[in-house]
Amino acid sequence: MTKKSRIRHHVNPLADQTKHKFDGFDNDKPIIVDIGADRGEFVEGLIKKLSDSKNFIVLEIRKPLAQRLEEKFSKYENVVVFDGDATRNLKDILKPSIDRGIIIEEIYVNFPDPWFKERHKKRRVINKKFIEGLRNWIQPETTWIFQTDQKQLFDETVEMLEKLNYIEIKFFDNSPHGITTKWEDAKVTDGFDVNRLKFHFL
Numbered sequence: 670m671t672k673k674s675r676i677r678h679h680v681n682p683l684a685d686q687t688k689h690k691f692d693g694f695d696n697d698k699p700i701i702v703d704i705g706a707d708r709g710e711f712v713e714g715l716i717k718k719l720s721d722s723k724n725f726i727v728l729e730i731r732k733p734l735a736q737r738l739e740e741k742f743s744k745y746e747n748v749v750v751f752d753g754d755a756t757r758n759l760k761d762i763l764k765p766s767i768d769r770g771i772i773i774e775e776i777y778v779n780f781p782d783p784w785f786k787e788r789h790k791k792r793r794v795i796n797k798k799f800i801e802g803l804r805n806w807i808q809p810e811t812t813w814i815f816q817t818d819q820k821q822l823f824d825e826t827v828e829m830l831e832k833l834n835y836i837e838i839k840f841f842d843n844s845p846h847g848i849t850t851k852w853e854d855a856k857v858t859d860g861f862d863v864n865r866l867k868f869h870f871l
């Protein structure tokens with residue numbers, strides 16, 4: 670009998686060549702984006718809460734997970750799922766909607782992989798190069814939401830963002846829209862703090 674591996678292999682986003690184009694939804698409702706949705710628990714909470722007042726874009730780099738998300742959300746007309754590295758695909762996915770005047774209301778980066786090793790830090794979703802590349806096209810109306818129980822990741826991200834004079838950061842305490850995931854609940858039960866910030870481009 671073969672033993673199933675329980676090791677979770679991290680995907681190296683820098684090796685991902687997936688390319689997406691998306692013309693946008695066929696309505697003008699604001700768009701909410703979840704980067705690194707995993708099993709989609711958080712964005713499912715958002716979809717149920719905000720129902721069809723918004724459109725949702727769900728991004729997940731691990732293809733099997735993206736496939737499951739696609740199946741999970743196939744019943745919703747206002748949800749699209751893309752696989753691949755969000756940091757490489759975000760512009761192609763969002764820019765056509767932005768050009769039509771649609772507001773990208775919120776972009777969530779919830780509990781992302783921390784990539785602690787110095788040589789791996791460039792794989793973090795919120796990294797300097799990615800943020801700098803957003804500057805010329807992302808809307809000032811877009812609120813970015815970053816949550817993590819990893820204090821070192823949080824502090825290093827704050828340090829990086831605070832050096833950018835075209836970004837405004839706000840720290841906040843409670844789960845956005847009152848939605849938590851099993852992962853977050855378990856961390857809090859284990860006594861970890863969840864660190865949260867929002868930022869937008871000036």
Ligand SMILES: C[S@@+](CC[C@H](N)C(=O)[O-])C[C@H]1O[C@@H](n2cnc3c(N)ncnc32)[C@H](O)[C@@H]1O
Nearest residue numbers: 682705706707729730731754755779780781782
């Ligand atoms: C630790 S999980 C957090 C999941 C979820 N956001 C939550 O709050 O429960 C991080 C997720 O981000 C995905 N991911 C990592 N880098 C990514 C990238 N560059 N683009 C899209 N997804 C990414 C991983 O595959 C994983 O599913």
